[in-house]
Amino acid sequence: MGTLYIDDQPVEFQPGDNVLDAAKRANIEVPYFCYHPALGAVGSCRVCAMETVPSREGEQPRTVMTCTLKAQDGMRFRFAQSDKAPGVSKTMVEFYMTRHPNDCPVCDEGGDCHLQNMTVEVGHAYRRFDGQKKTYPNQLLGPLVWNTANRCITCYRCVRFYQDYALGDDFGAMGSRNNVLFRRIDDGAFDSPFAGNIITVCPTGTFTDKVFRRKYSRTWMLKKSASICAHCSVGCHVEPGARAGTLRRVVPNENSAVNQYFICDRGRYAPHASEAANRPLQVKVGGQLRQEPALAVLRQALAVSDARWGVMGSAREDVVTNLVLQQLASDLNAPFTAFTDPLTEVRTKTAVNLSLSAPSLQDIEAADCILVVGELTEHAPMMELAVRQALKQGKPVMMLHAAASLLAGMVRKQRSLQAQTQAPVLWAETLQKLISSLSQEQADGWAALLKNAKAPVLLGVAEVMPTAAIKALAELAAVLGEQARVGFALPAANSFGAAQVSQAGSSEQLLEALERGDINALLVVGADPMSGWQGERWSKALAKIQHLVVVDHIHSATVQAATVVVPSATVSEHNGVFINYEGRVQSFAKAYSRETQVLLQEELIALLSGDARARVQSQLLSMLGSVMPSPGSTGSRIKPATLPIGQLAEAVLGNGPALVLQGWHGEEEVAGFATELASLTPHDSVGIAPAYAKALGLTLDKNSRLTISVHNKQLTLPVSLSAQVAEGCVAVSRRAFAELQARLGDEVKLTAAMRLSEEPAAPSVVAHFTPLQGDNSNGGLRP
Amino acid sequence: MEKVLSRNFHHAQPLDLATYRAGGGYDSLQSIFGRDREEMVNELRASGLRGCGGAGFSTGLKWSFLAKDAPRPVYLVINLDESEPGSCKDRQVLYRDPHTIVEGVLASAYIIGADKAFVFVRGEYKVGAAKLEKAVQEARDAGLLGDNILGSGFSLDIDVHLSAGRYICGEETALLNALEGYRANPRSKPPFPAVKGLWGQPTIVNNMETVCHVPSIMHKGAQWFQGQGQNGGSGTHLFQVSGPVKNPGVFELPMGVTARELIYDHAGGLLDGRKLIAFQPGGSSTPFMTPDQLDTPMHFDAVAKIGSRLGTGGVIIMDDTICPLKYTRNLIEFYARESCGFCTPCRDGLPYLVHLFDKFELGTATAADHQTILELCGLIGPNTHCALAPGAVMPVQSALQLFDDEFKKHIAAKGCSYSPVAATASQAAAGAGVQGGHH
Known part of the structure; x- marks a missing residue:
């Protein structure tokens, strides 16, 4: 703490602040470009100039750059x-304008542009430079980010985010002098899951949102709200922007407790699933579209006389919706669950019970030693970005995983990262060994790193971790003591909340009730049981029943099988409450209304009896405490009582290869319907370690294909040889799992199949980026 | 005066180790190894040796900034990225007597207690780097480099690094970035390299010529070194003269020799029929000196006193056949081209200046443009991240003072009276040069 003076006005500063930080906090409008609160300053723009006041006689006043000057008391x-x-500031802007095209009227950033604001602020209104402006070639950067190179003012923010903050290496500064360009070596989509943030940090229209560009609106005409991302359990704060009843873009919403300034590409682009061409937007009964209010149709459907109901909520729907459904089930005397898969239910609840002191993203960033179990990047990208911050500072990060992961792939470049591959069934044992070696005096390897750490953080991926491994990770944290914190990436945005409303073994009970024929009607809200881990069982069970009423906003397999489809609102279209992986209660507000009749989840309460409504209120109160956080505010964390969990058999170590999940960071149930993001989905392949393939007697190369046989299903896929896949495992995508109707850890048979043609592989850019139909992907420029 | 750096230049080939030692090479190590380091640094301060790379900072003082308990390893980095137009002194030593460099590096590394030395050689000096590499290998084979050198307990190896190019690598922190494999952008100072340099370790960065003076100072004493100079200068220096003179070249002369002696006695004076208009005393980034200043002693303080800088001691002559504006434009275009592109005033301000100078050559300039040049120089110079742009605008500011009437003449005559045809060339340059590019 200290005080400095700007124009004789006292300005308080915090330790570590530079002068610009302090001035900004005191609301002094200092112009700046290269400075960003998350990225710091490098002193490249030279705009934030101030003049020193001589403190001694004979000293001359100097112009200084406040962004690189540490604040000191009495300055x-x-x-x-x-x-x-x-x-000085004005001349620097004048210099920018000798190259900037001044194309604000046709620029996406126009009206919401830092460069515009600063140019006006410093008073550069008239251009005296009469020379020729330099022009630069744009680069095609895939379906998500659009580049207009002429607008660049070379503030280096994009590359500082991409390389220095997010540790990416496929984008950088090229060239020199007034020919510095920020780009990839080749055209094509970014490798980083966080690339969209260069749009956020870019103070000009050099990098803009390509999806937004295709359905553009001036940003001040957008309807915005403080919302929460619905695409993983981190619960990042976002701001959806909509116009004319359609979603146009999503940007991060600054907040201090969760994601701070950034979001991942899944969070930015998955919400565009709401604009998918096949989204259900009208009530459909028996295959016929109806022009009737959604709620009335739903009431009617639930009133059929011969139905014995079951009710399914969802971990991607909000807390209130699930509570209402639970009470609706009790009104209907029906079994209720918020989970589609018994195994996921057990794992989620086990993880939730052990997450009471889960680390926040800032805790992870500040950790001095991190152990990651599972492919974190592919399940909770922003949690992994926090891990990268610790990695960047050279803090040891250890990783135990079974399939290829972007984090594990950084092992060659990040010297403090160690990754070990192992089949998931062995993880619990490995963690137990770690626990026992902690108690030895001469702990070495990972145990020593964890033991010597002052603030170790243990992170797990609940969906892919066997229950025993989840427990072992928490036990490890307990053994390490109070300074250690353990947290789990949960399968969906509101998994924590869904766990609170479902009884022990609820999904298994509902499934069995269906299979026995105890119930013959099912109401599903926001879930897709038929494509989940138990797809096969659900498909068979649901084929038998007469009434399948599905409320959802994606064209899922379950929607396609439904007798009654009721369109519902996306997270940007209604109000609600999510509980994130750390038990943080965060509410989100509706940004816009669709023009067609979609059911708002909060309307479901109208289906309840008076008593049930009162029960919803009291349960909500007891679960969330007396304070409901307002949208945009950082909610407080709840510490619920331990949930009862049923017993469930899990996969054991077999002789043959076991199936593990090859995740992708842009993938999630809803995200799959976001056209542009989904177009980047990697091609399906079967991942196997070269050494393990050899041990199995398979001679494989890049043109090989393998046939996977499990149960009665077969699937042939090209081989992807990767040392990042554990011994004893083969890694396939969610789609392949669905096609094989297989489950995590299933033992499979592998046989060599016909090889791919020997032609040289197409360039990776093409493989990475399938142009969308009708996509004017070079932005109107003729090639 | 005794030749130090150029003492072996009369040999047709660079000396091999045996011949070099026969001439007294590496003898200095006997007076260095085992001696108290602090005492040697003090002697260096007393000798008046100053950085020969252009800044002229006291070498002894710079070395004393290295903390005694500095975290290990400590690096010595030799700046042999000689790219300043008008400077070619380091090249001579590199090509003609590389063992002098090895000896200088070894002596300096011992004094500062460096664990490893790097010689960063300009990319264009590829052949010279090979010669230096050979000398380093000879020294290694003879036990002059490596572990426990000559039983002194001191260990050192020299790594010769050939630059990938660009002028900015001569800036010490940009050089460190380049050596680490990053873009050659200068770093923010503080921290200074002596605290946090190469790979975050304490690092001393010195010009090659500077360290080559160290062995003889240690061998013969500070007094002797001071006696080598004249008119208040200390030691000798490799002066260079280029431009329209009869005998351009590199001359080892006492520090403090007058400019007149240098240009007329050693470089043979101007070509017949040419008249000296002005000259830059120390490379292309130094303000002009005029014929009435010819009797100025060429040492750091004396040159600074009359408002210029000794720089590298690379004198560039401007005679009466060349347009001073065109000359200046050429300099500024060089700096615009060599900007690393990091900070705004240098990256975008220097090309702006080139554009304004082009207008004078093309005859489209107005009095307002003259004023704009003056104003921009004042705003570019003091507000950049490193010293490249201040160095670039210094000769421009000097030209604005000295050749004020030339600017006015260009405006009045709508073009250049020196070489009217040049207008076409400038026009082409304006289209395809720094301002143009990529269409």
């Missing part, structure tokens, strides 16, 4: 009162 500056400093 004095002239800013508005200075004769020189404004001239």
